Amino acid sequence: MKESRYYSRLIWSMLLLITAAGFFWSGTISITGEWFSGAVASVEKVSTDTVVTEEDAELKLVPAPRPTRADYPDIGVSSRSIVWVVAQMHLFFGALVLAVPLFVLVIELLGVYTGDSRYDDMAHEFMKISITAYSITALFGGTLALALFLLYPDLMTYLMRVFGAQMMVYAILFFLESMVLYIYYYGWDALRYGNAKWVHLSLGLLLNAVGATLMVTANSWATFMMAPSGVNEVGAVIGNIWEVMKGPLWNPINLHRFIANIAFGGAVVGAYAAYKCLAARTAEARAHYDWMGYTSNFIAILAFLPLPFAGYWLMAEIYAYSQQMGITAMGGILAWLFIIQAVLIGTILLAGNYYLWSGMSRTEGSKRYQGFIKYIAMVLVICFLIWVTPNTLILTSGEIAALGGSKHPLLGALGIMPAKNIAVNLMLIFTFMSFQIYRRSDKVATVSWEKAGNALMVAIYVVAIVNIIFAGVYYGYFTNTVYKVGSSVMQVVSTLTVIISGVVLDAFLYRGAKTLPSHWGQVSNRAQYALFALPIAFTWLMALMGYVRSSVRTHWHVYTVMKDTSPDNFIPTIGYAGNMMTIVTVMFVLFVLFIFWIANLSGSKQLPPYAINKVPATERVGGAA
């Protein structure tokens, strides 16, 4: 009775907290008065004040600052490079700490529904990585804020004026995130059974809700800088905070980052599992971390599959907002970076597939499907080569003369988007096929309609593949651009149809199936190295595409509204940008290794000196896995 009263109070407190946060947010944001400072407040006030005329209201609008080069502090090192490194590190860790609790919650829920405590233990261990990363995120966030205010004071003054009290909401959310995160992690064992477990799961929900709100709030600053809304042509705020936040790129970035964060988080914790698996001294520990690595890879690749489609949406919105911006990204100076993107995504897909193929050795039933692997590998490699074929080549005049133009007579056709759309969609379909045969390898269907179900699945694959190739070739090469762009929707739908119908069909086909023995830990070490390749490629990819997203503003701090007149107001060479991306990637990997070491350290215990000779060497400090 006493316990029930305690929990009921806890529930009411939580609901009150959510309601208060909602009211606070709505009160802060929707009202356009005192809380929301700057020009918008003055506009709203004058609109309801009959004494002031429209001309007076215009005069009260404050345009964006126009700093000169002298207004940018010079500390002897490139300001852009400092902000570049710190911002990217903050984003890497931010992505990790926002993503991990998302799938941890799902795994924890799975543990509750299956009654298998291993899920619960694995979720708890994933959170251990997140908790160390959280402090590092905050440290880089604070450093970034200081660097921005020091090096770009006019820009920050302007953004503060535009977003006003929304920045304080962000700070409050950060406090809330910290509190809920610590309760969620440290309360894991205290809230483990019965209603208490559900309170813990609800805390996980709250943690993810606060984290996602933090992310979309910060996203609105980035999208405002790319596609400002709620301001006039000189940057004076003329709308309320919703008009400022709800720019055309806000939701595309929200979706893209949400999905990408999950894939990235899954890849990083996969590397942790691989590290522990390789270091394991007992078969039981190796089995546990092998299973953990498999789950991480599953999360990373599953989240990665729909990511290109979110990317299409974002690029389509960028083109719709400003064709100039779209062309700068994909047809201009930044276009070559998309070739590097193809290399990195190809690496991710090849590593993910390789891990699955290696993992099939865990089950005896996988022999039935091993014949497919070579064909899947062949398709992946061919598509990868098509994807990395550039449209234009960097050639000398002699080479151009020998080639008969700047494009290769045969391979030139593969350099444009229709060919790449075919390649990407086929790579995604065949990666899903790897998943499907992996998932099927330890099962034997017992339903009477097994043959018909398999025939239907094969038909769906064939129709989707034919449709993707036909749409790409016919509309891509034999019709005009409007149909070319439209055909990519057909291709996306085909790919999604395969994925969704594959998941649904297998769920019914393998209901009540006979399960074959699966031996966790019985996997090659090479498979674990594939799990290391994934987060490195993901990190590099995020650094690359983050740079592209930011660079499309060219010489503008806030596109078309506030010019960048600093010494760094140019798009650097690809080589320089590549070096910067590599530096941040290496830095992130080093920090991640530090996190793994810390996570491992917390599980180690030094024995008292008098006991050391009585314990076998393998069980001393650092000896036990």
Add this chain to the structure above:
Amino acid sequence: MMDTEEHKTPTQNPEYRDSEKRWGPKLFWVMLLVILVFFWWLLIYSHGIETKHG
């Protein structure tokens, strides 16, 4: 790692499953609903403005 009984947890023990005081799942699903409504309000609801796409 084979599935064995030793991994089973009492999270779903019958005593709790059949208990009348089992309000935990309701709390969770209601909270999920509240959060989904919140994100609809934050991200999708127009707030009286029209986003210009291009």
